[in-house]
Amino acid sequence: xxxxxxxHMALDKQIQKTxxxxxxxxxxxxxxxxxxxxxxxxxxxxxDEMMYRLLLVGIQYFLETHAExxxxxxxxxLRNLFMGWMNDEMKIFDDLVKYGKVKGWYWGxxxxxx
Numbered sequence: 001x002x003x004x005x006x007x008h009m010a011l012d013k014q015i016q017k018t019x020x021x022x023x024x025x026x027x028x029x030x031x032x033x034x035x036x037x038x039x040x041x042x043x044x045x046x047x048d049e050m051m052y053r054l055l056l057v058g059i060q061y062f063l064e065t066h067a068e069x070x071x072x073x074x075x076x077x078l079r080n081l082f083m084g085w086m087n088d089e090m091k092i093f094d095d096l097v098k099y100g101k102v103k104g105w106y107w108g109x110x111x112x113x114x
Contacts, residue, residue, distance in 0.1 A: 006091075006092055006095065007055065007092055009100060010085075010088045010089065010092060014088075015083055017081065021078070021081075041056075048103075049103070049105045052096070052099070052100060052103070052105050053105070055096060056093075056096050056097070056100065056106075059089055059092055059093045060093065062089060063086065063089055063090065063093065066082055066085060066086040066089065067086070069082055069084070070082050072081060
């Protein structure tokens with residue numbers, strides 16, 4: 001799925017760059033999570049539509065987080081980095097909305113009818 005690939009690539013790039021910045025400023029990194037875990041998955045509970053909605057809401061909230069971070073950031077290079085990440089995530093959000101419309105999963109705002 002194209003959207004899934006773009007989300008995965010964007011997050012991997014952001015994680016790598018964040019780790020580089022933390023090392024540069026000598027900020028201790030938290031322990032890395034395991035690469036994978038073995039869990040029993042009830043596939044009935046993880047429907048595609050539910051996963052779509054979780055991704056969409058997560059991207060929406062993180063766009064707000066990036067905007068708030070940009071508002072407070074005075075370091076020019078870090079601000080430019082976050083603006084780039086925000087642009088990447090706005091593109092992913094746009095792709096998710098388009099995909100959701102095609103699948104009939106996107107809940108847009110109700111239209112006003114007078």
